[in-house]
Amino acid sequence: xxxxxxxxxxxxxxxxxxxxxxxxxxxxxxxxxxxxxxxxxxxxxxxxxxxxxxxxxxxxxxxxxxxxxxxxxxxxxxxxxxxxxxxxxxxxxxxxxxxxxxxxxxxxxxxxx
Amino acid sequence: xxxxxxxxxxxxxxxxxxxxxxxxxxxxxxxxxxxxxxxxxxxxxxxxxxxxxxxxxxxxxxxxxxxxxxxxxxxxxxxxxxxxxxxxxxxxxxxxxxxxxxxxxxxxxxxx
Numbered sequence: 001x002x003x004x005x006x007x008x009x010x011x012x013x014x015x016x017x018x019x020x021x022x023x024x025x026x027x028x029x030x031x032x033x034x035x036x037x038x039x040x041x042x043x044x045x046x047x048x049x050x051x052x053x054x055x056x057x058x059x060x061x062x063x064x065x066x067x068x069x070x071x072x073x074x075x076x077x078x079x080x081x082x083x084x085x086x087x088x089x090x091x092x093x094x095x096x097x098x099x100x101x102x103x104x105x106x107x108x109x110x111x112x113x
Numbered sequence: 114x115x116x117x118x119x120x121x122x123x124x125x126x127x128x129x130x131x132x133x134x135x136x137x138x139x140x141x142x143x144x145x146x147x148x149x150x151x152x153x154x155x156x157x158x159x160x161x162x163x164x165x166x167x168x169x170x171x172x173x174x175x176x177x178x179x180x181x182x183x184x185x186x187x188x189x190x191x192x193x194x195x196x197x198x199x200x201x202x203x204x205x206x207x208x209x210x211x212x213x214x215x216x217x218x219x220x221x222x223x224x225x
Binding site for chain 1: 117144153154155156157158161169204206208212213214215216217218219221
């Protein structure tokens, strides 16, 4: 059974700092690993999707890496801004008919101006 | 392009009452998901539809929860009777042939 864990649960940083969010998963037979952002009272927004054959994906100031052998993924945010404040969730997806996403519990990020 | 629509946005009911949530996915998306997100946790899949057929409902508490997707478009999720532990945000998502799921804003349910 896949279990996804995110560390830390909460993080507060000053504006402009670079930061790393961590995600670990127990079953390395994943199809892909996805990172989402959730703002208070809103749904989830997809940030990055890393296929199992890939090592990393980049979008603007965001870079996500994937190491299947160690069961880990990281989300790197460069030059953080107050607008980056949100909960960040990672999710492991397995193949097959359901393509089910197994989510971690999230990291609550606060970027102080 | 319009996103995933959900209603109502908020609902407060007493335990043992019934409640229904509605979801309208992105036009053309064949796959629709319902998730339950309890405070402080990540979303948990309740049920997945492919068009109007159920693909996975292994984590749906079928003694009290039911869902349907009429004509492979809109979907409703019902809880009857509700329990205190059903207090959560219920998220609907849809997906096309790509892997990305698009989420609605969710319905916040509080059971008193």
